[in-house]
Amino acid sequence: MDSLASLLEGPRAHRAFLLRAVFDPPWCVQVRDRAPLTVLCALRDTTWITPGGQDQDQGQVQDQEPVRIDTGDIAVVRGPAPYRVGSGTDVPVQVVVHPGDVTTTPEGEGLCEQLDLGVRTWGSGPDGAAQLLIGTYHVDGEVSGRLLRALPQLLVLREADWDCPLLPLVAEEIGKDRPGQSVVLDRLLDLLLIAVLRAWFARPEARAPAWYRAQADPVVGRALRLLHEDPAHPWTVAALAARAGVSRAAFARRFATLVGRPPMAYLTDWRLALAADLLREPAATLDAVARRVGYGSGFALSTAFKRERGISPSLHRLSAG
Numbered sequence: 001m002d003s004l005a006s007l008l009e010g011p012r013a014h015r016a017f018l019l020r021a022v023f024d025p026p027w028c029v030q031v032r033d034r035a036p037l038t039v040l041c042a043l044r045d046t047t048w049i050t051p052g053g054q055d056q057d058q059g060q061v062q063d064q065e066p067v068r069i070d071t072g073d074i075a076v077v078r079g080p081a082p083y084r085v086g087s088g089t090d091v092p093v094q095v096v097v098h099p100g101d102v103t104t105t106p107e108g109e110g111l112c113e114q115l116d117l118g119v120r121t122w123g124s125g126p127d128g129a130a131q132l133l134i135g136t137y138h139v140d141g142e143v144s145g146r147l148l149r150a151l152p153q154l155l156v157l158r159e160a161d162w163d164c165p166l167l168p169l170v171a172e173e174i175g176k177d178r179p180g181q182s183v184v185l186d187r188l189l190d191l192l193l194i195a196v197l198r199a200w201f202a203r204p205e206a207r208a209p210a211w212y213r214a215q216a217d218p219v220v221g222r223a224l225r226l227l228h229e230d231p232a233h234p235w236t237v238a239a240l241a242a243r244a245g246v247s248r249a250a251f252a253r254r255f256a257t258l259v260g261r262p263p264m265a266y267l268t269d270w271r272l273a274l275a276a277d278l279l280r281e282p283a284a285t286l287d288a289v290a291r292r293v294g295y296g297s298g299f300a301l302s303t304a305f306k307r308e309r310g311i312s313p314s315l316h317r318l319s320a321g
Contacts, residue, residue: 019121039192042131231294
């Protein structure tokens with residue numbers, strides 16, 4: 001398992017907010033839902049995305065340069081900062097999206113029923129000129145957080161710059177109401193996100209993180225896959241070097257140079273990221289989580305967690321709830 005796959009293996013879309021937004025210009029929606037990640041696909045017409053605006057918890061967030069997406073383009077917005085989407089950059093906000101997918105006017109009047117156009121369709125009218133596919137991840141897990149920190153607040157892939165057959169399939173499935181449909185859509189959203197991130201990290205301007213670039217190295221890449229496939233194994237630098245086919249000293253130097261951290265420090269970070277995510281599961285005990293990530297006891301995990309993160313696992317669990 002490579003680094004990207006393992007990062008996406010943790011928190012997945014679960015009953016994700018996935019719908020088709022349909023509007024006639026002029027239109028403008030401000031999104032204040034504080035979601036960690038949102039995928040926006042232009043199905044028809046032009047949409048402008050402007051990061052920034054007013055947020056209840058953060059106050060005024062500085063606007064960034066607006067970005068235009070056309071039919072077939074796809075954008076990924078990293079939260080929790082607010083952003084606006086609309087037919088133009090100077091259109092007044094008409095709809096505000098709050099946490100819990102609650103929609104209101106800027107003055108606070110409810111719009112949920114008024115904007116409901118049927119199965120996973122939302123907007124001003126079913127035949128609107130602009131159609132936008134929106135998929136939102138509400139889970140703010142620590143494993144995905146490591147991935148999110150590698151992304152800009154807004155990234156855009158143009159239709160001509162990537163080849164992905166998933167968009168038409170997602171657009172077709174989004175309007176269906178069949179048994180198990182929410183699971184189908186969750187998995188399609190995951191696949192779409194993975195395809196976007198692979199295409200994005202392959203671009204020079206993406207400035208992919210060191211742990212991602214290092215996967216291409218025949219020595220360090222193999223070690224990273226081993227660590228991600230089995231983090232609970234009692235790995236040592238010597239064992240990893242032997243599996244990679246190089247000396248211990250050469251492996252340690254190469255790993256630190258390419259990844260930016262020594263092998264055991266990287267493994268500790270990865271284990272604690274996994275533990276932080278597993279602790280969000282209500283039924284998971286500290287001892288069980290410890291065993292899954294390579295610690296001999298809940299006490300050992302708690303000590304490492306507090307040392308590296310400055311907070312106990314129990315407090316982390318409470319804050320995540």
